[in-house]
Amino acid sequence: MKPLNDIGLLDRDKLLEIFDYLNQQLKENALELELTIYGGSIMTMVYDNRPATKDIDCVFSDSNDKLLNHILKNAQFVFDLSDGWINDEIREPLKSIIKEDLEAFKTYSNLSILKPRAEQLLAMKILAARPEPAKDFGDAFILCRDLGITTKAQLLAVISDYVPRTLLGERQINFIKYLGEDLGYDWQ
Incomplete structure (x- = not known):
């Protein structure tokens, strides 16, 4: 094998x-x-x-x-x-x-x-927030576009439906900020 x-x-x-x-x-x-x-x-x-x-x-x-x-x-x-x-x-x-x-x-x-559902998958990708070579960032980008998410509030609402916000640490926060930047939004 x-x-x-x-x-x-x-x-x-x-x-x-x-x-x-x-x-x-x-x-x-x-x-x-x-x-x-x-x-x-x-x-x-x-x-x-x-x-x-x-x-x-x-x-x-x-x-x-x-x-x-x-x-x-x-x-x-x-x-x-x-x-x-x-x-x-x-x-x-x-x-x-x-x-x-x-x-x-x-x-x-x-x-x-x-x-x-796409919303749950997105929340799981945000929670994982693994660095490259993991594909979490690219996947989250595609899912945000597919779901029409354009604001940090929309994204946090989706995440909150599936993951306790208390699990969002520095890694996930930075991931969200960079995701917004790559999508063309200011999610600071």
Whole structure:
């Protein structure tokens, strides 16, 4: 297997191919699964902001863990995916989310894929506020434009719906200021 830092990038077509495969495997094993995707997967598949992502940030519904792990290992082999292609580390930041606001993205016979609404995703990007090479800044820029956010007050209102303002520290404040500047607004 390839090391994690050598993971192949997953473009929209490859992600859809993997989801088709997972659905077929679930169907063959009489298992239904709900998968909620976050981060780069959404930006690649929904907003077409990135040509690809390195992993699928996701959370699975309760299911037969042993069988699901077997199906995921098969997908890893079939698509030559590195360890870490499924990233459930998103569970930790989700603990800070006040509410989940999910909507259906794609429904197969045995696999349902959900995603957070754009507002929740934006709040999560602001909370993360990771420096480059993370893509949080570019993603937040796209989401603000897509949502028509032009003022700091609008942005803070969106954030407050999903993240306690007490979690906004210096890193997030600077991120918001630079975001406003790049969008052409004074969010000082």
